[in-house]
Amino acid sequence: MPSVKQKRVQLVGIKEEREALQKSLGEISYLTLGEVAEIPGSELLFLQEATVPVLQEAELIKALESLPCAFTITDPPEGSSRFGRRRRPEDDVPMPHGLDRVKARLMEQTGEKVKALQAEADGEIAEIMAKFTKEAEETYWKHATAGKQAIDQKAQGLADTAAMESRKQVLSFKQELMEKTFALALERLSDLSEEKYLRLLVNSAVKASQSGQERLIFSMRDRGHYGKRVTIAANEALEAMGREGKLTMSEEIRPIRGGVILTDGLVDANCSIEALIEAHRRELVIPVAEALFE
Numbered sequence: 001m002p003s004v005k006q007k008r009v010q011l012v013g014i015k016e017e018r019e020a021l022q023k024s025l026g027e028i029s030y031l032t033l034g035e036v037a038e039i040p041g042s043e044l045l046f047l048q049e050a051t052v053p054v055l056q057e058a059e060l061i062k063a064l065e066s067l068p069c070a071f072t073i074t075d076p077p078e079g080s081s082r083f084g085r086r087r088r089p090e091d092d093v094p095m096p097h098g099l100d101r102v103k104a105r106l107m108e109q110t111g112e113k114v115k116a117l118q119a120e121a122d123g124e125i126a127e128i129m130a131k132f133t134k135e136a137e138e139t140y141w142k143h144a145t146a147g148k149q150a151i152d153q154k155a156q157g158l159a160d161t162a163a164m165e166s167r168k169q170v171l172s173f174k175q176e177l178m179e180k181t182f183a184l185a186l187e188r189l190s191d192l193s194e195e196k197y198l199r200l201l202v203n204s205a206v207k208a209s210q211s212g213q214e215r216l217i218f219s220m221r222d223r224g225h226y227g228k229r230v231t232i233a234a235n236e237a238l239e240a241m242g243r244e245g246k247l248t249m250s251e252e253i254r255p256i257r258g259g260v261i262l263t264d265g266l267v268d269a270n271c272s273i274e275a276l277i278e279a280h281r282r283e284l285v286i287p288v289a290e291a292l293f294e
Helices: 015-028 052-063 099-156 160-190 194-208 218-242 275-292
Strands: 008-016 032-038 045-053 067-073 215-218 248-253 259-263 268-272
Touching: 008 015, 008 052, 008 099, 015 032, 015 045, 045 052, 045 275, 052 067, 099 194, 160 275, 194 218, 194 259, 194 268, 215 218, 218 248, 218 259, 259 275, 268 275
Parallel strands: 215 248
Antiparallel strands: 008 045, 008 067, 032 045, 215 259, 259 268
């Protein structure tokens, strides 16, 4: 009795969903699973070999189109057995079915990771700003209470001109206090715990990187203590998002309090803590003033 002719099946799936995909494939009784192989140059995808009887080809296509994988069905190479043979590079063919589903799923996973990194960085900044605003508010009321009686006694004997000068002094004092508030924020960022500060540096590098090949510039203090760890962790985060992760640590040192500066040789992306505070300064002036002086 002649043997049933087999078709060769190649499937490409996402590594994180490999276990669920293989379980679904295992439930297709007429599908004979073969070896699983790595795809050269890809850390996110894997290749699954299988064979299927010709009579079930249409049924298999319908089943596979409901799964998160790309696939192709071809005649097996001459000389292969029912269970196939070891895959060779010249056997690879394009995957015409299901590529959009695989791409869409990868983009969804990447988007989730990017949002998580952004939410973590924003949360840390919000926590720091809340702490230093409260401390600045307490400092203000301490000084304001101590000086209020002296200001009131002096104001009683002042003419209109003297009263105007007093208001100027108050405004000057408030401006000085706001400057001290932002200086305190800068100091708090510099004094973060090692774990939080390392995470802040990594998140800043990942968010600011455009090509994945920039050089990272640190302060003299941070380069020796954090430089190598930040470079490695930032590259791993970029690669996890499907981006190129080839950041390197520059030999150059900049006179900054902390943070990191990315450069491609032409353009710098300044993520120093001074630049971080300055970038948020305009949007924070009103809420900080309200917290201090209302």
